[in-house]
Amino acid sequence: MNLLHAIVLGIVQGLTEFLPISSTAHLLIVPKLLGWGDPGAAFSAVIQLGTMAAVVVFFWRDIVRIVWTWLRSLWTPALRGELDARMGWYIGLGTIPIGIIGLVFKDQIETAARNLWLTSTVLIVFAVVLLIADRVGRKTRPVERLTAKDAAVVGTFQILALIPGVSRSGSTITGGLFMGLNREAAARYSFLLSVPAVVLSGLFELKGAIGTGDVGWPPTLVATLFAFVVGYASIAWLLRFLVRHSTVVFVVYRVLLGATLLALLATGLLHD
Numbered sequence: 001m002n003l004l005h006a007i008v009l010g011i012v013q014g015l016t017e018f019l020p021i022s023s024t025a026h027l028l029i030v031p032k033l034l035g036w037g038d039p040g041a042a043f044s045a046v047i048q049l050g051t052m053a054a055v056v057v058f059f060w061r062d063i064v065r066i067v068w069t070w071l072r073s074l075w076t077p078a079l080r081g082e083l084d085a086r087m088g089w090y091i092g093l094g095t096i097p098i099g100i101i102g103l104v105f106k107d108q109i110e111t112a113a114r115n116l117w118l119t120s121t122v123l124i125v126f127a128v129v130l131l132i133a134d135r136v137g138r139k140t141r142p143v144e145r146l147t148a149k150d151a152a153v154v155g156t157f158q159i160l161a162l163i164p165g166v167s168r169s170g171s172t173i174t175g176g177l178f179m180g181l182n183r184e185a186a187a188r189y190s191f192l193l194s195v196p197a198v199v200l201s202g203l204f205e206l207k208g209a210i211g212t213g214d215v216g217w218p219p220t221l222v223a224t225l226f227a228f229v230v231g232y233a234s235i236a237w238l239l240r241f242l243v244r245h246s247t248v249v250f251v252v253y254r255v256l257l258g259a260t261l262l263a264l265l266a267t268g269l270l271h272d
Contacts, residue, residue: 006219014230017051020170049202050227094155116272122165123258137177143185183242
Protein backbone atom coordinates (compact mmCIF):
# COMPACT_ATOMS: atom_id res chain seq x y z
CA MET A 1 0.00 0.00 0.00
CA ASN A 2 1.38 3.41 -0.96
CA LEU A 3 0.53 6.78 0.61
CA LEU A 4 -2.05 7.65 -2.07
CA HIS A 5 -3.94 4.46 -1.29
CA ALA A 6 -3.73 5.28 2.41
CA ILE A 7 -5.09 8.81 1.90
CA VAL A 8 -8.03 7.55 -0.16
CA LEU A 9 -8.87 4.82 2.35
CA GLY A 10 -8.53 7.25 5.25
CA ILE A 11 -11.01 9.63 3.59
CA VAL A 12 -13.37 6.73 2.89
CA GLN A 13 -13.17 5.63 6.53
CA GLY A 14 -13.83 9.15 7.79
CA LEU A 15 -16.81 9.65 5.50
CA THR A 16 -18.46 6.31 6.14
CA GLU A 17 -17.77 5.45 9.81
CA PHE A 18 -20.51 7.68 11.19
CA LEU A 19 -22.93 7.68 8.29
CA PRO A 20 -25.15 4.56 8.39
CA ILE A 21 -23.65 3.14 5.19
CA SER A 22 -20.91 0.83 6.59
CA SER A 23 -17.26 1.87 6.67
CA THR A 24 -16.16 -1.77 6.68
CA ALA A 25 -18.07 -2.41 3.46
CA HIS A 26 -16.55 0.64 1.76
CA LEU A 27 -13.03 -0.28 2.88
CA LEU A 28 -13.63 -3.67 1.27
CA ILE A 29 -15.38 -2.36 -1.86
CA VAL A 30 -13.26 0.67 -2.82
CA PRO A 31 -9.92 -1.20 -3.04
CA LYS A 32 -11.62 -3.96 -5.06
CA LEU A 33 -13.09 -1.47 -7.55
CA LEU A 34 -9.72 0.28 -7.90
CA GLY A 35 -7.79 -2.97 -8.18
CA TRP A 36 -5.78 -2.46 -5.00
CA GLY A 37 -6.74 -5.61 -3.16
CA ASP A 38 -8.14 -6.02 0.34
CA PRO A 39 -6.13 -4.05 2.95
CA GLY A 40 -7.31 -6.52 5.59
CA ALA A 41 -9.48 -6.47 8.67
CA ALA A 42 -6.58 -5.44 10.94
CA PHE A 43 -5.80 -2.31 8.89
CA SER A 44 -9.49 -1.39 8.85
CA ALA A 45 -9.74 -1.81 12.62
CA VAL A 46 -6.69 0.36 13.30
CA ILE A 47 -7.65 3.31 11.10
CA GLN A 48 -10.98 3.33 12.93
CA LEU A 49 -8.91 4.74 15.80
CA GLY A 50 -8.73 7.93 13.74
CA THR A 51 -12.49 8.24 13.61
CA MET A 52 -12.73 7.32 17.28
CA ALA A 53 -10.29 10.14 18.04
CA ALA A 54 -12.70 12.37 16.15
CA VAL A 55 -15.53 11.23 18.47
CA VAL A 56 -13.40 11.88 21.55
CA VAL A 57 -12.44 15.37 20.38
CA PHE A 58 -15.97 16.26 19.26
CA PHE A 59 -17.61 14.98 22.46
CA TRP A 60 -14.73 15.56 24.86
CA ARG A 61 -16.78 17.68 27.24
CA ASP A 62 -19.52 15.03 27.34
CA ILE A 63 -17.00 12.22 27.82
CA VAL A 64 -15.12 13.97 30.64
CA ARG A 65 -18.40 14.83 32.37
CA ILE A 66 -19.75 11.28 31.99
CA VAL A 67 -16.58 9.62 33.28
CA TRP A 68 -16.18 12.04 36.21
CA THR A 69 -19.85 11.86 37.25
CA TRP A 70 -19.91 8.07 36.90
CA LEU A 71 -16.79 7.69 39.05
CA ARG A 72 -18.18 10.02 41.73
CA SER A 73 -21.51 8.19 41.69
CA LEU A 74 -19.75 5.00 42.84
CA TRP A 75 -19.43 6.50 46.33
CA THR A 76 -22.06 9.26 46.14
CA PRO A 77 -25.54 7.67 45.84
CA ALA A 78 -27.20 11.04 45.19
CA LEU A 79 -25.47 11.27 41.81
CA ARG A 80 -26.63 7.88 40.53
CA GLY A 81 -29.85 9.23 39.09
CA GLU A 82 -28.11 11.87 36.96
CA LEU A 83 -27.93 11.29 33.21
CA ASP A 84 -24.12 11.39 33.07
CA ALA A 85 -23.76 8.73 35.77
CA ARG A 86 -26.38 6.57 34.09
CA MET A 87 -24.76 7.13 30.69
CA GLY A 88 -21.50 5.70 32.03
CA TRP A 89 -23.31 2.48 32.94
CA TYR A 90 -25.27 2.48 29.68
CA ILE A 91 -22.13 2.75 27.54
CA GLY A 92 -20.54 -0.10 29.47
CA LEU A 93 -23.68 -2.23 29.26
CA GLY A 94 -24.06 -1.58 25.54
CA THR A 95 -20.43 -2.59 24.88
CA ILE A 96 -20.59 -6.03 26.51
CA PRO A 97 -22.46 -7.87 23.70
CA ILE A 98 -20.14 -6.86 20.85
CA GLY A 99 -17.08 -7.50 23.02
CA ILE A 100 -18.12 -11.08 23.71
CA ILE A 101 -19.27 -11.94 20.18
CA GLY A 102 -16.30 -10.16 18.59
CA LEU A 103 -13.84 -12.30 20.53
CA VAL A 104 -15.72 -15.56 20.02
CA PHE A 105 -16.09 -15.12 16.24
CA LYS A 106 -12.86 -13.19 15.56
CA ASP A 107 -11.54 -15.60 12.92
CA GLN A 108 -14.81 -15.75 10.97
CA ILE A 109 -15.13 -11.95 11.03
CA GLU A 110 -11.64 -11.50 9.58
CA THR A 111 -12.00 -14.18 6.88
CA ALA A 112 -15.35 -15.62 5.80
CA ALA A 113 -17.35 -12.46 6.49
CA ARG A 114 -15.16 -10.36 4.17
CA ASN A 115 -17.08 -11.47 1.10
CA LEU A 116 -18.44 -9.07 -1.53
CA TRP A 117 -21.55 -11.16 -2.21
CA LEU A 118 -22.41 -11.11 1.48
CA THR A 119 -21.51 -7.43 1.89
CA SER A 120 -23.59 -6.34 -1.11
CA THR A 121 -26.61 -8.32 0.06
CA VAL A 122 -26.34 -7.02 3.61
CA LEU A 123 -26.15 -3.42 2.35
CA ILE A 124 -29.60 -3.88 0.83
CA VAL A 125 -31.17 -5.98 3.57
CA PHE A 126 -30.13 -3.68 6.38
CA ALA A 127 -31.22 -0.65 4.39
CA VAL A 128 -34.73 -2.07 4.63
CA VAL A 129 -34.32 -2.63 8.38
CA LEU A 130 -33.14 0.97 8.84
CA LEU A 131 -36.10 2.26 6.83
CA ILE A 132 -38.56 0.24 8.93
CA ALA A 133 -37.01 1.56 12.14
CA ASP A 134 -37.26 5.13 10.89
CA ARG A 135 -40.90 4.60 9.94
CA VAL A 136 -42.24 2.67 12.94
CA GLY A 137 -40.11 4.21 15.70
CA ARG A 138 -41.93 6.87 17.71
CA LYS A 139 -38.88 9.19 17.69
CA THR A 140 -40.23 11.06 20.71
CA ARG A 141 -37.62 10.38 23.39
CA PRO A 142 -34.55 12.60 23.87
CA VAL A 143 -31.24 11.27 25.15
CA GLU A 144 -32.19 12.38 28.67
CA ARG A 145 -34.81 9.58 28.74
CA LEU A 146 -32.35 6.82 27.83
CA THR A 147 -32.79 3.68 29.97
CA ALA A 148 -30.85 0.52 30.75
CA LYS A 149 -33.25 -1.40 28.51
CA ASP A 150 -32.39 0.95 25.63
CA ALA A 151 -28.69 0.39 26.27
CA ALA A 152 -29.10 -3.41 26.25
CA VAL A 153 -31.15 -3.40 23.03
CA VAL A 154 -28.90 -0.95 21.19
CA GLY A 155 -25.84 -2.86 22.38
CA THR A 156 -27.34 -6.05 20.98
CA PHE A 157 -27.97 -4.30 17.66
CA GLN A 158 -24.31 -3.25 17.66
CA ILE A 159 -23.33 -6.92 17.31
CA LEU A 160 -24.68 -6.77 13.75
CA ALA A 161 -21.93 -4.28 12.91
CA LEU A 162 -19.46 -7.18 12.92
CA ILE A 163 -20.97 -8.18 9.55
CA PRO A 164 -19.47 -6.06 6.73
CA GLY A 165 -22.26 -4.05 5.13
CA VAL A 166 -24.38 -3.49 8.24
CA SER A 167 -22.65 -0.34 9.64
CA ARG A 168 -21.87 0.28 13.28
CA SER A 169 -23.68 3.61 13.37
CA GLY A 170 -26.46 2.16 11.21
CA SER A 171 -27.06 -0.77 13.55
CA THR A 172 -27.02 1.28 16.75
CA ILE A 173 -29.07 4.15 15.34
CA THR A 174 -31.59 1.57 14.10
CA GLY A 175 -31.78 0.03 17.55
CA GLY A 176 -32.30 3.44 19.08
CA LEU A 177 -35.07 4.31 16.63
CA PHE A 178 -36.85 1.02 17.31
CA MET A 179 -36.74 1.93 21.02
CA GLY A 180 -38.44 5.26 20.36
CA LEU A 181 -35.44 7.59 20.63
CA ASN A 182 -35.48 10.60 18.35
CA ARG A 183 -32.92 10.60 15.54
CA GLU A 184 -30.48 12.98 17.21
CA ALA A 185 -30.60 11.06 20.51
CA ALA A 186 -30.08 7.75 18.71
CA ALA A 187 -27.08 9.17 16.81
CA ARG A 188 -25.53 10.78 19.90
CA TYR A 189 -25.74 7.58 21.95
CA SER A 190 -24.49 5.63 18.92
CA PHE A 191 -21.35 7.77 18.69
CA LEU A 192 -20.59 7.59 22.42
CA LEU A 193 -21.25 3.83 22.49
CA SER A 194 -18.82 3.27 19.61
CA VAL A 195 -15.80 4.60 21.52
CA PRO A 196 -14.91 1.65 23.81
CA ALA A 197 -15.72 -1.06 21.24
CA VAL A 198 -13.71 0.46 18.39
CA VAL A 199 -10.79 1.62 20.53
CA LEU A 200 -10.40 -1.84 22.04
CA SER A 201 -10.75 -3.47 18.61
CA GLY A 202 -8.20 -1.11 17.06
CA LEU A 203 -5.64 -1.59 19.83
CA PHE A 204 -6.15 -5.37 19.67
CA GLU A 205 -5.41 -5.37 15.93
CA LEU A 206 -2.61 -2.76 15.99
CA LYS A 207 0.31 -5.18 15.99
CA GLY A 208 -1.12 -7.23 13.13
CA ALA A 209 -1.82 -4.19 10.98
CA ILE A 210 1.67 -2.74 11.05
CA GLY A 211 3.65 -5.93 11.35
CA THR A 212 2.34 -8.16 8.57
CA GLY A 213 1.58 -8.05 4.85
CA ASP A 214 2.15 -4.97 2.70
CA VAL A 215 0.63 -2.46 5.12
CA GLY A 216 3.39 -0.84 7.16
CA TRP A 217 3.10 1.84 9.81
CA PRO A 218 3.56 4.95 7.54
CA PRO A 219 0.43 4.34 5.39
CA THR A 220 -1.46 3.18 8.46
CA LEU A 221 -0.68 6.45 10.25
CA VAL A 222 -1.54 8.55 7.19
CA ALA A 223 -4.87 6.78 6.73
CA THR A 224 -5.65 7.19 10.43
CA LEU A 225 -4.93 10.95 10.28
CA PHE A 226 -7.19 11.50 7.29
CA ALA A 227 -9.88 9.35 8.92
CA PHE A 228 -9.73 11.64 11.97
CA VAL A 229 -10.10 14.91 10.04
CA VAL A 230 -12.86 13.73 7.73
CA GLY A 231 -14.59 11.82 10.54
CA TYR A 232 -14.82 14.94 12.71
CA ALA A 233 -16.54 16.82 9.89
CA SER A 234 -18.89 13.86 9.31
CA ILE A 235 -20.05 13.82 12.94
CA ALA A 236 -20.86 17.52 12.92
CA TRP A 237 -22.74 17.23 9.63
CA LEU A 238 -24.77 14.13 10.56
CA LEU A 239 -25.97 15.51 13.90
CA ARG A 240 -27.23 18.65 12.16
CA PHE A 241 -28.76 16.63 9.32
CA LEU A 242 -30.75 14.25 11.53
CA VAL A 243 -32.43 17.10 13.39
CA ARG A 244 -34.50 17.93 10.31
CA HIS A 245 -34.20 14.92 7.98
CA SER A 246 -34.91 11.19 7.97
CA THR A 247 -32.47 8.41 7.11
CA VAL A 248 -34.09 7.75 3.72
CA VAL A 249 -31.16 9.19 1.75
CA PHE A 250 -28.86 6.60 3.33
CA VAL A 251 -31.38 3.84 2.66
CA VAL A 252 -31.52 4.74 -1.04
CA TYR A 253 -27.72 4.95 -1.27
CA ARG A 254 -27.28 1.53 0.36
CA VAL A 255 -29.80 -0.14 -1.95
CA LEU A 256 -28.28 1.42 -5.08
CA LEU A 257 -24.74 0.51 -4.04
CA GLY A 258 -25.66 -3.05 -3.06
CA ALA A 259 -27.65 -3.64 -6.25
CA THR A 260 -24.84 -2.24 -8.42
CA LEU A 261 -22.25 -4.46 -6.75
CA LEU A 262 -24.43 -7.56 -7.11
CA ALA A 263 -24.89 -6.77 -10.81
CA LEU A 264 -21.13 -6.35 -11.31
CA LEU A 265 -20.45 -9.61 -9.47
CA ALA A 266 -23.10 -11.50 -11.41
CA THR A 267 -21.77 -10.32 -14.78
CA GLY A 268 -18.16 -11.03 -13.86
CA LEU A 269 -17.10 -7.38 -14.10
CA LEU A 270 -16.16 -7.51 -10.43
CA HIS A 271 -14.59 -10.50 -8.73
CA ASP A 272 -14.83 -11.36 -5.05
